[in-house]
Amino acid sequence: MPEVVTVGAAWAVPAALLLGLVAVVAASADAVMVARRDGVDVRTGAIAPLAETARLLRQPRRVTPAADAPLWRVGRGGLLVAALLMVAVVPWGSWVPADLPVGVVWFNAVDVTVWAFVWLAGWGPNAAFSLVGAYRFLAQALAYELPLMFALTAPALAAGSLRVADVAAAQQGLWFAVWMPVAFAVYCLGVLGFAVWGPLAPPTGGDIAGGVLAEVSGPDRLLLLAGRYALLAAGAVFAVPLFLGGGAGPLLPGWLWVLVKALVLVVALVAVGRRLPALRPDRFLELGWMVLLPAVLLQVLVVALVVVL
Amino acid sequence: MDLRQRLVHLALRRPHALLVEVPGWWRTRVETERAMARRGWRPASSPAGADVLVVCGSPGADLGEVVDRVTDQLPGPRARVAATAPEEVATALDEAAARLADERAQRDDARDRTRADRADRADQGGDGGDDGGDDGGEDGGEDGGDDEDDGDSEMAPEGIPLAGSGPDRDGLEMDVLNVPLGPVLEHWPAGLVLRCVLQGDVVVEADVDVLAGGAAASPSATAAVTCDGAARALDLAGWGDAAAGVRRVRDLVLDGHHDQARRDLDRLAARVARSRVLRWSLRDLGRLDPAQARAHGLPDDAVGDVHDRLVAMLERARDGLAGRSDAAGDRSAVVEALPTLVHGLELAAVRLVVASHDPDTLGASRQERADA
Amino acid sequence: MTPYLGVLSLLLVALAVIGSVWAVHRLVTVTAQPLRSPPFLSGWPPSEHALSRFHARWYPATLLFLAFDVEMLFMYPWAVVVARVGLSAVVEMFLFLGVLFVAVVWAWREGALRWT
Numbered sequence: 193m194p195e196v197v198t199v200g201a202a203w204a205v206p207a208a209l210l211l212g213l214v215a216v217v218a219a220s221a222d223a224v225m226v227a228r229r230d231g232v233d234v235r236t237g238a239i240a241p242l243a244e245t246a247r248l249l250r251q252p253r254r255v256t257p258a259a260d261a262p263l264w265r266v267g268r269g270g271l272l273v274a275a276l277l278m279v280a281v282v283p284w285g286s287w288v289p290a291d292l293p294v295g296v297v298w299f300n301a302v303d304v305t306v307w308a309f310v311w312l313a314g315w316g317p318n319a320a321f322s323l324v325g326a327y328r329f330l331a332q333a334l335a336y337e338l339p340l341m342f343a344l345t346a347p348a349l350a351a352g353s354l355r356v357a358d359v360a361a362a363q364q365g366l367w368f369a370v371w372m373p374v375a376f377a378v379y380c381l382g383v384l385g386f387a388v389w390g391p392l393a394p395p396t397g398g399d400i401a402g403g404v405l406a407e408v409s410g411p412d413r414l415l416l417l418a419g420r421y422a423l424l425a426a427g428a429v430f431a432v433p434l435f436l437g438g439g440a441g442p443l444l445p446g447w448l449w450v451l452v453k454a455l456v457l458v459v460a461l462v463a464v465g466r467r468l469p470a471l472r473p474d475r476f477l478e479l480g481w482m483v484l485l486p487a488v489l490l491q492v493l494v495v496a497l498v499v500v501l
Numbered sequence: 502m503d504l505r506q507r508l509v510h511l512a513l514r515r516p517h518a519l520l521v522e523v524p525g526w527w528r529t530r531v532e533t534e535r536a537m538a539r540r541g542w543r544p545a546s547s548p549a550g551a552d553v554l555v556v557c558g559s560p561g562a563d564l565g566e567v568v569d570r571v572t573d574q575l576p577g578p579r580a581r582v583a584a585t586a587p588e589e590v591a592t593a594l595d596e597a598a599a600r601l602a603d604e605r606a607q608r609d610d611a612r613d614r615t616r617a618d619r620a621d622r623a624d625q626g627g628d629g630g631d632d633g634g635d636d637g638g639e640d641g642g643e644d645g646g647d648d649e650d651d652g653d654s655e656m657a658p659e660g661i662p663l664a665g666s667g668p669d670r671d672g673l674e675m676d677v678l679n680v681p682l683g684p685v686l687e688h689w690p691a692g693l694v695l696r697c698v699l700q701g702d703v704v705v706e707a708d709v710d711v712l713a714g715g716a717a718a719s720p721s722a723t724a725a726v727t728c729d730g731a732a733r734a735l736d737l738a739g740w741g742d743a744a745a746g747v748r749r750v751r752d753l754v755l756d757g758h759h760d761q762a763r764r765d766l767d768r769l770a771a772r773v774a775r776s777r778v779l780r781w782s783l784r785d786l787g788r789l790d791p792a793q794a795r796a797h798g799l800p801d802d803a804v805g806d807v808h809d810r811l812v813a814m815l816e817r818a819r820d821g822l823a824g825r826s827d828a829a830g831d832r833s834a835v836v837e838a839l840p841t842l843v844h845g846l847e848l849a850a851v852r853l854v855v856a857s858h859d860p861d862t863l864g865a866s867r868q869e870r871a872d873a
Numbered sequence: 874m875t876p877y878l879g880v881l882s883l884l885l886v887a888l889a890v891i892g893s894v895w896a897v898h899r900l901v902t903v904t905a906q907p908l909r910s911p912p913f914l915s916g917w918p919p920s921e922h923a924l925s926r927f928h929a930r931w932y933p934a935t936l937l938f939l940a941f942d943v944e945m946l947f948m949y950p951w952a953v954v955v956a957r958v959g960l961s962a963v964v965e966m967f968l969f970l971g972v973l974f975v976a977v978v979w980a981w982r983e984g985a986l987r988w989t
Contacts, residue, residue: 250509272891577908
């Protein structure tokens with residue numbers, strides 16, 4: 193069993209800060225790409241997360257008649273909570289906030305709660321466009337979730353363990369991303385899915401006035417937008433021990449390698465997400481079940497054969 | 502307070518604006534988009550996400566009423582400004598920024614609105630409770646007194662009736678929602694109103710209307726108008742990057758850089774036509790055969806599916822830039838045909854179909870006026 | 874129990890972040906009183922409440938998902954023991970998955986995965 197130290201409860205703060213850093217870089221990268229595209233000074237892009245935070249903190253909240261207030265609130269705050277719970281099991285080099293023996297399953301369980309949070313955020317305001325967005329998310333989740341789950345089992349299978357530190361340690365020499373590329377690609381698509389980002393952003397689409405985001409303003413909107421970037425970041429951070437060799441690397445300490453790899457991946461996810469048209473939910477359902485699912489099942493079969501032969 | 506001033510200053514780096522285009526003020530709306538992009542302002546999709554409402558053109562009475570309602574939905578700090586010519590846009594945006602920065606005026610505005618709302622509800626005899634305000638405690642509890650007052654009529658909480666139901670296509674009894682699309686909606690033709698009846702997100706019934714403005718000039722630069730329409734369809738297909746590229750071509754055309762525009766458009770049109778994901782996602786949506794198109798009085802280029810029409814739009818823009826004939830068919834007849842064209846489609850498809858037909862609402866409203 | 878202490882502390886951090894967003898908002902906003910506004914409907918007042926029985930046309934896919942998702946739970950314990958049990962574990966699992974996938978193909982042919 194590889195040495196990881198379960199650190200004290202106070203270390204949840206640095207773990208959360210590191211996740212926050214990755215999320216802010218993702219938001220900045222997105223705004224910088226927009227600024228470059230529009231030919232504006234990229235510095236205005238770089239400070240976008242800060243400016244947006246200031247703007248939304250100053251803005252009052254907004255409530256709609258006969259809103260389902262408690263459920264709406266749970267949905268809005270939930271994304272951020274889910275993102276932080278996901279990274280609880282990620283080892284930053286040799287220290288980990290929560291060294292669960294079933295860390296991979298934990299991540300899976302938390303990513304399913306996002307279904308509820310996004311749906312509740314859309315259901316809460318008692319508004320037609322939000323409601324349509326909420327149901328769009330469920331339709332989309334039906335398509336990405338199963339392939340994502342199978343993609344998560346591939347590294348666990350190769351490592352023979354569900355403990356995240358074991359999975360990271362099993363990649364001495366060769367990253368899982370290299371020899372199980374299908375699982376890695378499907379995992380990344382799943383991350384875009386639960387972060388409602390890029391090609392899987394239709395639940396917040398402009399065609400339904402922002403969908404799940406249509407009625408929220410002020411701090412509520414800030415929490416939802418930040419939660420989205422935090423989920424994208426959490427997906428990138430979790431990919432490091434799962435597919436990208438964990439904290440292994442020359443010179444730098446382990447935790448810094450995890451951070452560097454996560455930053456590179458999150459910027460790549462932002463860039464690729466921008467370059468693709470939306471995968472419209474009604475078509476994506478068929479794609480998920482008839483293309484992604486068999487592809488990732490074959491990937492798991494290949495991994496299983498490598499393990500036993 | 503210094504901290505607060507810095508916060509306001511930061512917030513003003515990135516205001517979000519919701520645009521309303523009155524039919525006939527295409528050029529003003531385009532200039533507003535360009536000026537916003539130059540300043541690093543962002544477009545908003547709904548009033549909840551907007552700080553600024555920019556009215557491009559002078560709306561008629563009906564449209565004006567709608568715009569007033571949307572203004573009331575901006576959470577604040579808010580500013581509503583108007584521009585009736587491209588030259589006025591810069592001043593209008595400057596004014597909006599100045600008003601957003603005026604902390605005292607914004608606080609007064611917010612206080613007045615709270616008071617008006619409270620008076621309103623007192624007039625209605627406390628009806629409606631406070632369930633929207635979700636948390637009397639956290640909000641300071643100043644108006645949380647009527648929380649438990651469940652005086653709502655069973656059938657119309659807060660004065661809004663519950664959804665009725667109707668038979669769906671499988672013969673089941675399903676709830677129906679009335680959801681009007683337009684006139685204030687992102688990526689939507691100016692002044693168009695499509696009143697949809699939805700079951701789930703499927704349109705089971707629709708009727709159409711155009712809310713016009715005062716006298717206005719028609720847009721002249723055809724290739725630029727076509728590019729704008731194509732960019733809108735690309736945005737609705739969720740491909741913001743390609744849409745921004747086509748919009749840049751639009752701007753090059755307007756600025757008279759035709760060579761550069763031609764080169765960029767060639768490249769973009771090829772990229773759009775090549776994209777497999779786009780074709781997969783738009784294929785067979787809103788397909789029309791020539792007979793159906795003729796029956797609706799639509800031009801020949803309306804034949805095919807959304808993807809065909811999008812590619813054709815880009816092709817038309819290229820023809821126009823190359824000096825070939827780019828005579829687009831009359832796109833005003835499509836307005837009348839929209840209810841039939843969108844019947845049975847889900848909302849995302851409805852938006853794409855409407856955008857792909859690029860309806861000429863100005864022409865339609867003029868025709869209507871001439872008929873009347 | 875100790876590993877779950879880490880999870881709990883991250884949960885607390887999350888709640889603290891959400892709480893401080895709210896607190897800072899109340900300090901700097903133009904009004905802490907939320908604006909009461911009708912839902913956005915392109916500028917029209919709502920003619921009924923939106924919360925209603927929503928016709929989710931993809932409901933057959935939910936049943937399919939449920940069936941496959943329950944099966945999915947077996948994958949995790951299986952993944953841990955494959956190396957120990959050997960080839961027979963792989964054969965058994967993929968026969969099972971194959972049978973399930975036949976059902977998916979059948980549902981697909983019946984049109985359960987198309988909803989327009």
